[in-house]
Amino acid sequence: MKKILSILTLLISVVTIGYAQPIEPVPASLWDDPMITFYVVVGFIFVVVILVLFVAVYMLQVLNFMVKQATRERSEKLGIPYKEEPSLWAKLWSESNDFVPVEKEGDIMLDHNYDGIRELDNHLPPWWKWLFYGTIVFSVVYLIFYHLSDTLPLPLQEYQQELTLAEEQARKLKASNPVAAIDETNVQLLTDATALADGKSTFLNNCASCHRKDGGGDIGPNLTDEYWKHGGSIQDIFKVVRHGVQGTNMIAWEGFISPEKMQNVSNYVLTLQGTNPENPKKPEGELYKPKDTPADSTKVQASL
Numbered sequence: 001m002k003k004i005l006s007i008l009t010l011l012i013s014v015v016t017i018g019y020a021q022p023i024e025p026v027p028a029s030l031w032d033d034p035m036i037t038f039y040v041v042v043g044f045i046f047v048v049v050i051l052v053l054f055v056a057v058y059m060l061q062v063l064n065f066m067v068k069q070a071t072r073e074r075s076e077k078l079g080i081p082y083k084e085e086p087s088l089w090a091k092l093w094s095e096s097n098d099f100v101p102v103e104k105e106g107d108i109m110l111d112h113n114y115d116g117i118r119e120l121d122n123h124l125p126p127w128w129k130w131l132f133y134g135t136i137v138f139s140v141v142y143l144i145f146y147h148l149s150d151t152l153p154l155p156l157q158e159y160q161q162e163l164t165l166a167e168e169q170a171r172k173l174k175a176s177n178p179v180a181a182i183d184e185t186n187v188q189l190l191t192d193a194t195a196l197a198d199g200k201s202t203f204l205n206n207c208a209s210c211h212r213k214d215g216g217g218d219i220g221p222n223l224t225d226e227y228w229k230h231g232g233s234i235q236d237i238f239k240v241v242r243h244g245v246q247g248t249n250m251i252a253w254e255g256f257i258s259p260e261k262m263q264n265v266s267n268y269v270l271t272l273q274g275t276n277p278e279n280p281k282k283p284e285g286e287l288y289k290p291k292d293t294p295a296d297s298t299k300v301q302a303s304l
């Protein structure tokens with residue numbers, strides 16, 4: 001019995017270790033996780049404990065065997081017939097499967113007899129009843145913890161908690177890494193030469209095939225005139241580059257180009273304004289007059 005108890009305790013402690021961890025923000029790499037040493041140590045201890053247990057069980061069995069051997073020898077010497085005690089496991093097995101053997105079923109046959117159909121009054125197997133009582137106990141515990149005392153969260157509450165946590169994480173990420181978090185609400189107008197040069201190279205590599213090297217337009221619209229199908233502010237352009245225009249050849253570049261590079265290329269597109277390339281595609285969309293950026297950005301934010 002002790003053996004079983006200790007195995008149970010071990011199992012319970014291992015399982016609860018997993019649950020006791022607070023939900024931490026997901027680190028970029030596994031090895032950045034400050035908890036990793038903890039996990040490694042716990043894992044190591046776990047393996048050691050399993051090994052020790054294994055050896056202990058083995059030693060116990062050897063000991064048991066030796067004790068039996070000695071008892072048998074002694075009873076032989078004294079001339080008493082030796083009767084082996086059933087093992088713990090065997091006892092537990094017969095206790096949990098305590099049914100009436102087939103030969104004795106006549107004793108538990110009920111009196112009534114319907115057209116030859118008779119009823120055997122066998123009881124339920126004890127292991128089944130134990131499970132059943134176990135579920136009753138569990139349901140009471142569950143009721144108390146989840147519904148009466150509110151100690152533990154129900155699935156919906158848990159979901160809400162995770163959502164709040166994720167929002168907080170996203171906020172933190174934005175604050176800690178502004179470049180990775182550029183989107184159409186906070187994209188900047190840049191005049192920095194390196195950024196624009198980077199935007200140009202991105203444009204020549206990815207965009208020129210449709211918008212032409214000089215931005216004069218081919219499969220895609222002319223980007224040098226004041227007419228835009230989706231608006232000519234930096235936010236509008238970034239949005240089109242990031243999300244693309246569904247159903248057209250303009251794909252969403254998010255995932256192919258980093259947010260920073262999308263910001264650079266969008267700014268480069270703006271520098272093409274008024275460059276009057278040769279043989280341009282005729283204007284498409286509406287005339288766009290640049291407004292003050294702050295007012296503009298609120299408009300974009302509101303439309304999101």
Ligand code: HEC
Nearest residue numbers: 206207210219220221228229230231237240245248249250
């Ligand atoms: C495979 C062709 C193709 C490529 C490559 C392409 N575009 Fe486009 N682009 C289009 C088409 C087609 C449209 C017009 C979509 C529509 O009809 O609304 C467009 C529209 C645009 C617009 C909006 C123009 C307006 O009038 O509002 C911008 C800005 C733009 N592209 C920038 C880019 C940038 C920057 C890249 C490179 C990162 C790029 N495009 C790559 C085909 C392309």
